[in-house]
Amino acid sequence: MRFSFLLWLITQLTFVSAQNVFEIDLNRYRNDALELQYTPYAVPPSDTLVFSFPATVPGTYDTQDYGRFVTRLTALDALQRPLPVKRIGVNRWYIFKARNLQHITYCVEDVIDKPVRKHPIFQPAATAFDSNVFLFNGGGVFGYIEGAESQQVSVRVKKPKRLYGLTALDTKLENDSLQVFRATSYHQLIDCPVLFTKPDTVCFKVNQTDVTLSVFDVQGTSRARNMYNALKRDMNAVAKVLPVLPVKAYTFIIYVDDLRPLGAVLNGNSMSFFKKIQLALQFRNLGLGALEHGQSSVYYLGDFGSEITLRDLQLESQLSSAAIHEFMHIITPLGLHSECIGNFNYQNPVMSKHLWLYEGVTEYFAHYIKYKGGVYTENEFLKVMQEKLRVGATFPINTMAFTEMSAHVLESKYQKYYTQVYERGAALAFLLDAEIQRLTQNKKRLLDVVLQLHAQYGPAHSFSEDSCFEMFTRAVHPELKVFFDTYINGKTAWEPNKQLHALHLHFHDSLRVLTRLNPLNERHNDIKVKRNATGTMAEIIKTGPQEWAGFMPGDKINYIEFSENFAAHKNTDDVFSVSLNRKGKKIMLQINPKTGLVLENSVLQKQEGKSFLLN
Ligand SMILES: [Zn+2]
Incomplete structure (x- = not known):
């Protein structure tokens, strides 16, 4: 058994051009479901194999169980005779007599409009099928043979002529009705969502990187141009701060839903109690936001109507508040990560303890770049950091270290603090930046260190979970280890002024401030x-x-x-x-x-008579 498995591995290495093939016909989409045929190019010479769908995918830090949406899974031999199949869990199927396997066929239902009670899927990780749009997030469409995740995959999609599939994957239009996609592995297939829609697209450059933005709007409104205008300022800031970007091309995939009924409620329009309950149920698991990938990101945004006055809910604001953060993920975790992400296990993922880096540092960089790139004034930047320090201080540091929350984030006890990765995580990154500047007499900053490590590792090489803090310490100064041990890996309450004084800042727990009342x-x-x-x-x-x-x-x-x-x-x-x-x-x-002195909590201020220093 072991010997033959080894032989199978050698065959894979030898026939590198061979591919697993998925075939889909979008024209045959019926009742919210798509039918797929999978043809593996080599099956393990074993009597039984396991065909699976991801329980979770990178970047979500949550359970998806995509297998819930799979029906009618059948395995066939060369003569189209069914082989015995047994479902062994939400996401996994045994296929017996696997040596004879020729095809696997199955149906997937789309996720976006299916209300589920347990583990609702965050919309940017969902799938959507309709005659005018097909959004593929790979986990919800493509299965894999366990052990064959690193094999090449090709996807042949028959489609209506009017639709085009936009993605970061290598793709070719064979003719008007057939588009073929190629992925170097199942991992890449999962990392590259595809949006089939009537093109509403803008292309632009951020330094040397080609960026494409594609929008599908449920109401059919063309929006790509407005979306581009909303992004332009932030993307210019990225170009100013990062002269060389680590990707050649990048794709923004945007799905705009019609949430005008919800907008009417938020605008205070009168509505019957029954209607309000109905809306609350319909939108209870609504996950506006975005999910990052190596060379793309997917956005699920809502049109709350032109009368919506709440700025955060205006469509362009929804995009610009998320986009720079998602874009900065090209650095970490996508180009700098531990083995937990590098060798992602879709069934039993081992969560990394370094969310402070993947999410915290990314969130900090998003704001740092806006400040350095001229989108924020100094005051606006300090206000954002003040808020992160205020919210971050509510994290229960006496009971759990930040690394502990991160490593156990799939357990409910820890999951409820997940959003702290954007608050305390970003504040920790700000303090770390201050500490690095202090220890190197302002010669290095966090961005330099992360880019240096990114150049060393990149998307293809992982660092080991336990060596991360040493890796940063080696790149900066021996004393940096104390910061990690105390505030990130330890359960010690932070004392922000220990780091912030190096930037000429002081954090006051409370202070009387002259305020516009x-x-x-x-x-x-x-x-x-x-x-x-x-x-x-x-x-x-x-x-x-x-x-x-x-x-x-x-x-x-x-x-x-x-x-x-x-x-x-x-x-x-x-x-x-x-x-x-x-x-x-x-x-x-x-x-x-009118102005007056008001006692405020959590105030971040410049030190008396000094100017703010941040390299
Ligand atoms: Zn993120």
């Missing part, structure tokens, strides 16, 4: 305010003698509109007007600005 904030004005359940409307319940803005009890204000308006009037002497409902009448209230 917010007339609707109870700490800033002598009022009592009640907000409705969705937080969209505010009502003045009571006013006291110190009330200064002109509000009266009973005034009703669209809170979202007000907040946007208040944020837009940054200048301390701007008069601004608020539209409100007073005793059933709409009035405009002119508010004179």
Whole structure:
């Protein structure tokens, strides 16, 4: 058995050009399901093999169990006679008499519109099939023979002429109706999603890298040009800060869903209780956001309607808030990772303890580049870091080290702190950058060290889980190890000023700050305010003698509109007007600005008389 397995491996090495082939006909898509035929070029000379779909895929740090969406799996011999098959779990099938295996056929249902209670799949990792769009996230479409993940794969897709499959994979249009894709391995197939749609595309360059952006909009609106405009400033910042990018080409894949009914609720439009419940159920697992890959990223965004006032929910903001982070993943983990990611196990993944690096450092770089590339002012950058330090401090560091949360992130006890990778993780990266600049007398910065290690390892070589901290320490200074042992691998509460003083910054747990007063904030004005359940409307319940803005009890204000308006009037002497409902009448209230000393928690400030230093 062992001998013959070895022989099989040698055959694989010898016939490198041989490929496993998937065949799909998009024209035959029926009832939300696609039929596939898989032809392995070599099967292990064993009586039984295991055909599987991923339980999870890199970058999601969550369970997908794509096998849930697979039906009618059949194994056939050369004469099209079925071979015995037995399902042995959500994602795995035994195929018996495997020496005779010629094809495997199966159907996959799409994920995007299937509400599932347990382990809902994050939309950017989902599949979507409809006559106008086919979004392939490989795990939800392609299975693999266990042990054959490193073999080459080709995918032959028959398609309607009007659709084109955009992807980072090597691809060729054989004719109008047949597009062929080639992957060097199953890993690459999973790492390269494909979006088949009527092309709505923009191509541009970031330094030497060719970037393509492709959009599918459920409502059929053409959006690529607007999306490009939303990205342009950030991409220019990337080009300024990173003169050489580690990829030749990059693809943004964007799926825009129609979430206008939800937008109406958020805008405070009246709606029956029944309708609200219906919407809440429909959208309960909604995962707006993005997922990174080596040379592409997939975005699931929502159109909340043109009247949406909440800036974060405007379509272009949704894209630009995620895109630079996803793009920066080309450095880590995609070009710098441990063996847990390099040799990813789709069934029983071993989670890496270095999420501080993959997500924390990436999130920090996204903001660092915006600052260095001129998108953020110094103040805006410090505000972002202040917020990360504030939220990051709520991580239960006495009970779990950051590396421990990371290594166990699939367990629910730890999963609930996952989002801290973007908060505490990014704050740790900021402190690490300060520490590196201190230890090297400002000769090195975190970005230099990460790029140096990226050049050393790259996408094809993994570092070992346990050597990561030594690797960084060796590249910087022996003392850096203490930082890792104490704050990242240890359970010690951070003392940010130990690192931040090197940048001429000071973090205050609380401080009286001269602030532009917010007339609707109870700490800033002598009022009592009640907000409705969705937080969209505010009502003045009571006013006291110190009330200064002109509000009266009973005034009703669209809170979202007000907040946007208040944020837009940054200048301390701007008069601004608020539209409100007073005793059933709409009035405009002119508010004179006011400043005052307010006790704030978590304040990041420059040290008295010094200027902020960040290389
Ligand atoms: Zn990320």
